[in-house]
């Protein structure tokens with residue numbers, strides 16, 4: 001795995017977007033059962049995002065993580081955007097993969113080891129292998145998608161070690177990136193992740209953080225109602241929308257800390273009428 005050029009990341013403040021599911025028209029209906037509608041992006045909207053991002057950004061993770069591309073940095077006059085997709089939903093293969101290919105973009109797909117090939121909602125090992133062979137990254141979103149910040153050390157270790165090794169065995173490429181389920185995080189998570197062999201952690205916070213050799217990338221969470229206009233506001237740190245999003249994130253983090261993440265999720269899913277998993 002090539003090395004990240006840290007100074008340039010700081011200079012251009014690389015934007016990392018966090019998507020979940022993208023779905024097409026009628027055939028999406030069956031697939032989205034018990035998936036939070038708030039994180040399902042309609043395919044035409046995703047295409048709008050790609051048109052905008054392709055025009056205004058460099059749209060390849062290679063630029064951040066590949067030493068072989070470092071010479072390009074000298075001539076960059078645009079920031080870099082990195083596409084990430086969490087949870088390994090089937091639409092990532094059916095819709096996202098062909099569209100990224102069409103636009104010449106490569107994405108990072110964070111998959112839950114226990115759910116690969118599990119049912120029609122999730123991608124198969126065959127899907128992942130094909131995407132990996134096309135230059136997309138398949139990386140870890142843990143073994144079972146539990147909030148790591150609430151687990152004791154041996155269980156955190158198991159979640160991180162098992163998923164990394166399974167993906168490396170089956171896909172045949174190194175796994176150095178970890179996405180945190182629900183953004184849940186504690187000081188020992190970072191230490192264990194480093195010991196297990198991860199070097200890049202992707203959070204749900206809005207800003208990047210640096211802990212020695214581990215980089216924690218902040219991400220902008222893209223929701224079903226986010227138009228290109230919304231994304232532009234989210235990219236502007238002085239906009240009201242960005243400040244409000246940051247405030248709401250802090251508020252949610254506070255509430256989760258007080259009532260516990262699982263209680264927060266139960267209430268959220270009850271209100272949104274989503275089946276618990």
Ligand SMILES: [Zn+2]
Nearest residue numbers: 086087181182
């Ligand atoms: Zn997730």
